[in-house]
Amino acid sequence: MSLSVRFHHIVKEFGPVRVLHGVDFGLEAGRVVGLLGENGAGKSTLMKILAGHERPTGGQLLIDGVERHFAGPREAEALGIALIHQEFNLAEHLTVAQNIFLGHEKRRGWLLDKRAMAREAAACLQLVGLDIDPDTPVSSLIVAEKQLVEIAKALSRKARLLIMDEPTASLSAGETGRLFALMARLRSEGVTIVYISHKLDEMEAQTDEVVVMRDGKFVARAATADVDRRQMANLMVGRDVADMFPPRSPPPHDAPELLRVSNLTVPGWVQDLGFAVRAGEILGFAGLVGAGRTEAFEGLIGLRPRSDGTVDICGQRADIRSPRDAMRHGLAYLSEDRKGKGLHVGLGLRENLTMMTLERDGPWLDVKAGRAALERAIADFGIRLRDPDCVGGALSGGNQQKLALAKYLRTDPRVIVLDEPTRGVDVGAKREIYALIHRLAAEGRAVIVISSELIELIGLCHRVAVLHGGRLQAVLGPDQLTEENLIRHATNTRH
CATH class of the missing domain: 3.40.50.300 (P-loop containing nucleotide triphosphate hydrolases)
Incomplete structure (x- = not known):
């Protein structure tokens, strides 16, 4: 009944x-x-x-x-x-x-x-x-x-x-x-x-x-x-949301290459992956669940072992064995699992925001400076909250995601990887996150977006790399970005 x-x-x-x-x-x-x-x-x-x-x-x-x-x-x-x-x-x-x-x-x-x-x-x-x-x-x-x-x-x-x-x-x-x-x-x-x-x-x-x-x-x-x-x-x-995505400006033709990955192999997940992304560019990664998108970048920053592969950041070879190494080289990765890997939901907002920069901020914990940083982040990222002294888990999903973005951007990365950046986020917060992603690219950073939402990739990205079974199938330019093309490559049914 x-x-x-x-x-x-x-x-x-x-x-x-x-x-x-x-x-x-x-x-x-x-x-x-x-x-x-x-x-x-x-x-x-x-x-x-x-x-x-x-x-x-x-x-x-x-x-x-x-x-x-x-x-x-x-x-x-x-x-x-x-x-x-x-x-x-x-x-x-x-x-x-x-x-x-x-x-x-x-x-x-x-x-x-x-x-x-x-x-x-x-x-x-x-x-x-x-x-x-x-x-x-x-x-x-x-x-x-x-x-x-x-x-x-x-x-x-x-x-x-x-x-x-x-x-x-x-x-x-x-x-x-x-x-x-x-x-x-x-x-x-x-x-x-x-x-x-x-x-x-x-x-x-x-x-x-x-x-x-x-x-x-x-x-x-x-x-x-x-x-x-x-x-x-x-x-x-409570308003018209006809324009979800900001206008997309192409990166300058002479923009420097900020990240080049060659022959990346993560055992059991990814084989011989290679790609490059330039300053001011938003590069998407598409593929079905299990295609190896998340695992490739976890291998790239040292969260899981890789058996092969080289990484060049700003033209210099980078030896990355841990997320801390990645951060020092100017590479940040925001996980799709914001509750498990993006934030410490039982800690306060200030502690979450500043924990990745404690080493840079000096040997003494400056609570006043941390509170000022939180106030700036709340304003810059449009974080809506009842109480600035609440824990991370008390925020709604979209505001948790904004806090996680603010946390990783405090390291001032040249390259930032966003894995499912709008998972579980409402339409209004999505629009704000899309605007933030465009702002990051406009600042001259290289942005990589991993997403299962094809419309998101088409609306945001300059190019989209498509994985199937751990291998790169294609890198599609703006004239090729359609749902049909992405699905065909993601399922390996191009012929």
């Missing part, structure tokens, strides 16, 4: 700051409802209230007409409400099966029934199309696989209301298609689904209706068939 929900004038305050302002709308049973809004609009906070992770400051939460006060997520799960987190909520040191049943372990008498949990975990993994051993440690999985484990974990709870927060942010096209087929099956079985995504094409194709929030308030509701993507985007930000 599915669940119906009513948010009745829900208010949420964190100290003196109000983040939800009397939100009032309902969710009909057995429907797929798209929840739209910029980062910081209050979507995730509202869903955490529904899933028992937060308590409202005021208002009523009605489930099937009965007012509920959840003491924690287990009480919500007992009613059949499950939340798939945008930022992974997995215990890295445990296995996949242990994560799926964490807090819900199956027992045979006093003993854990490991065989039953492995069997059921395998069935849940099969539903999401993930073919791995349930005894695999989560720490060994790539980002896309961790996302599928999060989804499998929610399915194991036999949810009657499933909240999906950016579930496809790190999935390939094939994995996304399987997830959509699963959603259709769950909907046919009467499961209510709340779908949060910044990918408006997914909203258009997969939801029955959309609800829009802005600045902690409910602002609009409509049948999906009655609004197009541009109208959705305009409702989210």
Whole structure:
């Protein structure tokens, strides 16, 4: 049996700051409802209230007409409400099966029934199309696989209301298609689904209706068939967002080459990769999940071993064995996993911002200078926040990404690599990040953008390198940048 929900004038305050302002709308049973809004609009906070992770400051939460006060997520799960987190909520040191049943372990008498949990975990993994051993440690999985484990974990709870927060942010096209087929099956079985995504094409194709929030308030509701993507985007930000990408100026013909990579080989991932990028140029990297894009650059900066390859920065051979070496040579890499590798979400904003430049800033910790640096970063990068003394994990996804960018740019790199820079970021924040990327190129830096969003690569980049199976298939110039061309090279179906 599915669940119906009513948010009745829900208010949420964190100290003196109000983040939800009397939100009032309902969710009909057995429907797929798209929840739209910029980062910081209050979507995730509202869903955490529904899933028992937060308590409202005021208002009523009605489930099937009965007012509920959840003491924690287990009480919500007992009613059949499950939340798939945008930022992974997995215990890295445990296995996949242990994560799926964490807090819900199956027992045979006093003993854990490991065989039953492995069997059921395998069935849940099969539903999401993930073919791995349930005894695999989560720490060994790539980002896309961790996302599928999060989804499998929610399915194991036999949810009657499933909240999906950016579930496809790190999935390939094939994995996304399987997830959509699963959603259709769950909907046919009467499961209510709340779908949060910044990918408006997914909203258009997969939801029955959309609800829009802005600045902690409910602002609009409509049948999906009655609004197009541009109208959705305009409702989210309260203005017209027709021009997502800034005008693209080509780099000067005599611009110096800032980075040249030759014969880069990362065992098991990348073979003989070579490319170059000039000052003022934005070079994109495209490819399917598993093509080796992230692994190539992790090998380049010393995060994983490489067996071959040379790197020249500003015409000089660079011996890079660690990210610190890369930083000293003027090369910065911002990981796609901002929570795991980009930021320390439990530390304050100032500590996050300044940690990479402690060596440069001197032997003594200058708190006053750090606070001034944070104030400049908040202004320069448009970081929106309630409290400058909060921890990194308290920021919305888009603002976490801006903080991570500010952190890496404090090292003043000549070459900066941005891996999935807008993953899980709303349309308004995307626009701001695109403008920042253009600003970096205009300053004479070389910028490399790794992205799974083809429109992003086409709109941002001067050229795009396409990988397939760990090998470079093509480098496409501006006249060749079409979705069809990128897909053909990424799937190696050019003929």
